Amino acid sequence: MKRPVIGPWITIILGAIYFLVPLVATFEFSLRMKRGEYSFEAYRVVFGDPNFQASFTYSALIAVAAIIVGVLIVVPTAYIVQLKLPRLRPLVEFITLLPLVIPAIVLVFGYIRMYNSSSWIPLTNSARGTDFLLTCAYVTLALPYMYRAVDTGLRAIDIRTLTEAAQSLGSSWPRILFQVILPNVRVAVLSGAFLTFAIVIGEFTMASLLNRPAFGPYLQLVGANRAYEPAALAIIAFIITWACMGLIQLFGGGRRNDTRR
Amino acid sequence: MAASAAESARARPRPLSLTWLGVVPFMLFALMFLIIPATLLMIGAFQDPQGNFTLQNIANLNQPTIIKAYRTSIAISAASAFGGALIGFGIAYAVALGRVPRWIRPTMMTFSGVASNFAGVPLAFAFMATLGRTGLVTALLTSIFGFNIYRYGFNLLSFGGLTLTYLYFQIPLMILIMTPAIDGLKREWREASAILGATTWQYWRMVAFPILWPSLLGAFLLLFANAFGAIATAYALTGSSLNIITILLFAQIRGDVLHDPNLGYALALGMILITGLSNGAYIWLRSRSERWMR
Amino acid sequence: MAFLTLEKITKTFGNQTTIHGIDLAVERGEFVSFLGPSGCGKTTTLRMIAGFETPTSGTIKIDGKDVTDLRPNQRNIGMVFQAYALFPNMTVADNIAFGLKVAKKSSAEIAARVKEMLALIKLPDVGNRFPYQLSGGQQQRVALARALAIQPKILLLDEPLSALDAKIRIALRDEIRAVQRSLGITTIYVTHDQEEALSMSDRICVMNEGRIEQLGTPFEIYNNPKTRFVATFVGTLNVLNGTMVDTATGRIAIDGQEVVATRGANGASTGDSLAVALRPEALSIGETEPGRNGLKGVIEEVHFLGPVVRIRVRFGDNVVSLDTFNRPHSAPPVRGEPVNVHFGHEDLLVLDRPAI
Ligand SMILES: Nc1ncnc2c1ncn2[C@@H]1O[C@H](COP(=O)(O)OP(=O)(O)OP(=O)(O)O)[C@@H](O)[C@H]1O
Numbered sequence: 005m006k007r008p009v010i011g012p013w014i015t016i017i018l019g020a021i022y023f024l025v026p027l028v029a030t031f032e033f034s035l036r037m038k039r040g041e042y043s044f045e046a047y048r049v050v051f052g053d054p055n056f057q058a059s060f061t062y063s064a065l066i067a068v069a070a071i072i073v074g075v076l077i078v079v080p081t082a083y084i085v086q087l088k089l090p091r092l093r094p095l096v097e098f099i100t101l102l103p104l105v106i107p108a109i110v111l112v113f114g115y116i117r118m119y120n121s122s123s124w125i126p127l128t129n130s131a132r133g134t135d136f137l138l139t140c141a142y143v144t145l146a147l148p149y150m151y152r153a154v155d156t157g158l159r160a161i162d163i164r165t166l167t168e169a170a171q172s173l174g175s176s177w178p179r180i181l182f183q184v185i186l187p188n189v190r191v192a193v194l195s196g197a198f199l200t201f202a203i204v205i206g207e208f209t210m211a212s213l214l215n216r217p218a219f220g221p222y223l224q225l226v227g228a229n230r231a232y233e234p235a236a237l238a239i240i241a242f243i244i245t246w247a248c249m250g251l252i253q254l255f256g257g258g259r260r261n262d263t264r265r
Numbered sequence: 266m267a268a269s270a271a272e273s274a275r276a277r278p279r280p281l282s283l284t285w286l287g288v289v290p291f292m293l294f295a296l297m298f299l300i301i302p303a304t305l306l307m308i309g310a311f312q313d314p315q316g317n318f319t320l321q322n323i324a325n326l327n328q329p330t331i332i333k334a335y336r337t338s339i340a341i342s343a344a345s346a347f348g349g350a351l352i353g354f355g356i357a358y359a360v361a362l363g364r365v366p367r368w369i370r371p372t373m374m375t376f377s378g379v380a381s382n383f384a385g386v387p388l389a390f391a392f393m394a395t396l397g398r399t400g401l402v403t404a405l406l407t408s409i410f411g412f413n414i415y416r417y418g419f420n421l422l423s424f425g426g427l428t429l430t431y432l433y434f435q436i437p438l439m440i441l442i443m444t445p446a447i448d449g450l451k452r453e454w455r456e457a458s459a460i461l462g463a464t465t466w467q468y469w470r471m472v473a474f475p476i477l478w479p480s481l482l483g484a485f486l487l488l489f490a491n492a493f494g495a496i497a498t499a500y501a502l503t504g505s506s507l508n509i510i511t512i513l514l515f516a517q518i519r520g521d522v523l524h525d526p527n528l529g530y531a532l533a534l535g536m537i538l539i540t541g542l543s544n545g546a547y548i549w550l551r552s553r554s555e556r557w558m559r
Numbered sequence: 560m561a562f563l564t565l566e567k568i569t570k571t572f573g574n575q576t577t578i579h580g581i582d583l584a585v586e587r588g589e590f591v592s593f594l595g596p597s598g599c600g601k602t603t604t605l606r607m608i609a610g611f612e613t614p615t616s617g618t619i620k621i622d623g624k625d626v627t628d629l630r631p632n633q634r635n636i637g638m639v640f641q642a643y644a645l646f647p648n649m650t651v652a653d654n655i656a657f658g659l660k661v662a663k664k665s666s667a668e669i670a671a672r673v674k675e676m677l678a679l680i681k682l683p684d685v686g687n688r689f690p691y692q693l694s695g696g697q698q699q700r701v702a703l704a705r706a707l708a709i710q711p712k713i714l715l716l717d718e719p720l721s722a723l724d725a726k727i728r729i730a731l732r733d734e735i736r737a738v739q740r741s742l743g744i745t746t747i748y749v750t751h752d753q754e755e756a757l758s759m760s761d762r763i764c765v766m767n768e769g770r771i772e773q774l775g776t777p778f779e780i781y782n783n784p785k786t787r788f789v790a791t792f793v794g795t796l797n798v799l800n801g802t803m804v805d806t807a808t809g810r811i812a813i814d815g816q817e818v819v820a821t822r823g824a825n826g827a828s829t830g831d832s833l834a835v836a837l838r839p840e841a842l843s844i845g846e847t848e849p850g851r852n853g854l855k856g857v858i859e860e861v862h863f864l865g866p867v868v869r870i871r872v873r874f875g876d877n878v879v880s881l882d883t884f885n886r887p888h889s890a891p892p893v894r895g896e897p898v899n900v901h902f903g904h905e906d907l908l909v910l911d912r913p914a915i
């Protein structure tokens with residue numbers, strides 16, 4: 005039963021090379037802005053760019069809004085489906101998987117058709133309306149991940165007992181949901197939130213087609229016109245993604261990815 | 266008797282309707298931002314500009330540019346999904362069963378979580394800095410080995426280059442999906458098959474692979490859809506020079522390059538059909554191969 | 560010559576030795592149980608016989624042939640696992656047929672053998688079901704059929720019943736034994752349930768910390784334990800510490816009182832400190848009758864268990880536990896009361912290791 009261990013090692017090392025080389029190359033490239041020496045000039049330029057600050061802030065705000073809307077929609081639904089209406093589960097799961105089937109560009113195309121200035125709900129008429137539309141678009145994008153995370157989190161605690169305990173103390177439904185259930189799935193909600201943030205912060209297609217000054221279109225614009233700043237931005241984006249995933253792991257404790265012998 | 270019946274009649278509908286009320290926001294949201302927009306597009310694909318029913322839009326899809334765009338998109342998605350699935354499975358296998366130090370596994374999983382979400386515009390930047398004409402790896406290969414990959418037909422802004430770039434998020438996604446599935450293979454199954462006389466190959470062919478098959482298939486199709494709908498990386502990498510379906514649709518939405526909005530709807534319908542069909546095929550194959558599951 | 564022999568088997572994981580030189584000879588058709596506490600090395604020994612682990616040193620022979628370095632799939636052994644380990648993607652019939660298929664048997668032969676096996680385990684109609692459609696007990700019977708279908712030389716079972724509930728466990732215990740008898744297959748059965756081992760085995764191999772403590776028939780193991788460990792692990796023996804006063808007469812001092820053991824000194828010499836064992840059912844309370852041993856002590860604890868009253872008596876450093884029947888018309892013994900405990904000379908077993 006002794007298997008040679010050389011094959012797995014080669015696989016892992018080749019994989020590591022494929023993943024690390026672009027990062028190293030990008031980082032190296034981002035330091036080359038000043039001729040003949042390595043410097044953080046590109047980063048200085050990027051951080052000093054008012055458009056960077058504005059677009060990043062904008063995207064972060066939309067992301068936070070999307071997280072809040074997402075949580076408000078997903079948590080009650082996941083809770084009710086698990087506790088009261090299990091026969092709705094197939095339908096709800098089907099819906100939450102739809103965004104993986106319908107490409108984002110198709111969805112946003114649908115929004116433009118549905119909410120254009122000559123439609124019943126002309127959301128795209130105003131900047132605020134479009135912001136709202138973009139927020140909802142991002143909620144849709146993150147729906148599969150958010151739902152999964154919350155559903156798993158709810159499974160891990162005994163929501164029936166918690167609910168009955170709260171009911172026996174005379175709590176009302178919204179109170180149960182927000183003061184008993186939500187704190188107990190905080191970890192799950194947080195990991196859904198960080199994942200949403202990671203997906204949304206640099207999103208390009210929807211923001212671009214809805215003409216909003218978001219971080220994704222800004223990145224694309226810089227990429228089309230500059231040489232070294234894009235590399236710096238790629239590193240920054242990678243670090244943001246890493247931070248989101250790191251925070252998920254941090255809050256998730258040892259529970260996910262638990263290793264076996 | 267009567268009192269309790271009346272009481273239960275009063276008591277029952279209330280929590281039930283309240284319960285239903287709780288899922289209303291979700292259902293409303295799904296209708297407004299998933300179902301109706303997609304349906305409107307599908308309806309639009311069968312309408313002329315005046316709103317009359319027509320099949321002309323579908324027929325108009327039969328143009329060389331559009332056919333080619335679909336073809337390229339499907340090819341890139343299939344290639345990157347296949348490569349990602351194969352390599353990702355290999356790494357997942359190595360990590361889960363390969364007798365490597367314990368720290369490798371959490372490291373690989375965390376990294377996969379990051380890399381599978383590191384897509385879009387920044388990914389294009391990273392590969393430009395790596396394998397673009399002035400990228401580090403290109404330069405190193407030229408200066409150390411005298412081997413200019415661009416002289417030998419490599420181009421980052423092409424089918425091969427884009428596939429290679431997509432693998433950067435496809436492989437980690439596969440690792441994330443398959444590692445738990447491989448963990449689900451019980452050690453006893455391998456031992457039982459060995460003690461019954463089977464070779465390692467027979468174990469994989471008759472036991473492990475059939476058990477993993479639904480996850481493998483599902484992961485492959487997820488990877489396919491993932492690449493098929495992607496646009497940001499390709500757009501940032503190639504501008505609009507690469508003719509794939511998402512870039513074509515993007516240009517159509519931006520500036521009606523097809524000079525026919527309803528043709529755009531037909532284009533979108535085609536995309537939904539392709540991802541929808543692949544998922545339908547998945548569900549069908551899975552139901553056939555998974556009779557043994559609860 | 561024995562059918563299965565282990566010679567000086569040791570096994571080391573890293574720098575921790577788990578099995579310390581085991582010697583064992585199992586006769587053809589014999590049913591031998593490995594009995595011992597968790598972590599004592601039962602599974603490890605079984606896995607070395609199966610070929611999943613390689614012994615660090617020593618040889619394993621089956622039917623006179625050295626198999627120590629053979630791979631599991633070359634050994635022709637049947638094995639039943641604790642968690643059934645049926646292949647979930649195959650029907651019951653395909654599971655049973657697996658070993659025959661990889662051995663490239665003809666489909667007619669396979670079909671006949673599967674049918675025969677299903678009849679053997681008394682589940683003739685489940686061939687087309689999938690494992691998840693069976694109860695735990697049924698799954699374990701199918702696992703047995705799968706292991707036996709290849710007509711193995713040896714059958715190994717690693718706690719096959721411990722995942723099942725008590726009732727099925729007892730029924731299946733008898734069934735496994737009946738199947739084993741009818742096929743006359745040499746069998747090693749791992750368990751940490753002494754009742755299982757006592758009721759099923761031809762011989763029991765009691766293990767502790769990677770060593771064989773005692774190998775013998777259930778009767779020998781229960782009535783004549785050779786070591787303090789066996790005495791305490793099998794049954795509920797009272798073990799007392801004492802000193803050998805005189806080997807010739809078998810006089811032993813326990814907390815300053817003398818008793819006589821007539822069943823041998825088990826290798827102890829005069830002056831040795833040693834451990835002796837007493838079965839609870841051999842002890843009575845009352846005046847010592849002539850020709851018996853008596854020990855005076857104080858009642859320390861009284862548990863009223865309904866039909867039985869369990870009493871603990873302390874003699875000094877040593878304590879024994881004994882059961883008396885409940886007598887409705889006389890008052891039960893009281894804590895702190897002095898009593899005399901008596902038992903026959905032949906009830907006193909001298910164990911081989913000095914008390915700790
Ligand atoms: N692969 C391994 N690596 C390191 N140590 C091991 C390994 N397998 C077993 N051990 C150690 O060997 C000892 C004996 O284990 P074994 O599984 O044989 O016990 P067991 O008698 O079957 O116990 P149980 O009744 O709990 O099944 C244990 O201390 C265990 O930790």
Ligand SMILES: [Mg+2]
Pocket residue numbers: 601602603717
């Ligand atoms: Mg064991």
